[in-house]
Amino acid sequence: MDYKKLLEDAGALLEGHFLLTSGLHSDKYIEKMRILENPTLMEPFVDKMKDLSPETDWFIGPTLGGAIIAYELARMKRKKSAFAEKTGTGRELKREFTIENADKIVIVDDILTTGSSIKETIKAIDKGKIIAIVVMIDRSTTNIEIDIPIEAVLKYPIENYESGMCHLCKERIPLIKRGGKK
DSSP states (O other): OOHHHHHHHTTOEEEEEEEOTTSOEEEEEEOTHHHHTOHHHHHHHHHHHHHHSOSOSEEEEETTHHHHHHHHHHHHHTOEEEEEEEOSSSEEOOSOOOOOTTOEEEEEEEEESSSHHHHHHHHHOOSSEEEEEEEEEEOOSSOOOOSSOEEEEEEOOOOOBOGGGOHHHHTTOOOEEOSSOO
């Protein structure tokens, strides 16, 4: 399966000057909602994520994209799903999920850039054992410092820039903020 072509055909690969959730800038943006909004387009990604996932009791993702994918993986594998909600200081499992100490957990996310959502989700989990991380797209360009194996359906490195080091800012290209946090 050519996952990059699937993204291109869906209009999910954008070019411009983007402000990422991490605060970094980028000349490319993956509009994951073009995939998440369409179960037919999402199916090949989730099928591969299912294959990449070890046997587990729980699939847990950060809201929103990770939660959608975690639910679908749990449905397919007949397991449980949960999600870590954003708080003022990180993420929290707020819904009284019944995770036991012996439970195995796979963390699921949509796009990996810096790993901050995944790290916050790890901190939110106080029971069970996290055995793997599975992401739809890994756009990171550096090693993410997490001591849990990370698998990705598509490895698609995209350069990111600190705002003070961004050549797009210096060229006065207008900054675009996409996603749910406008």
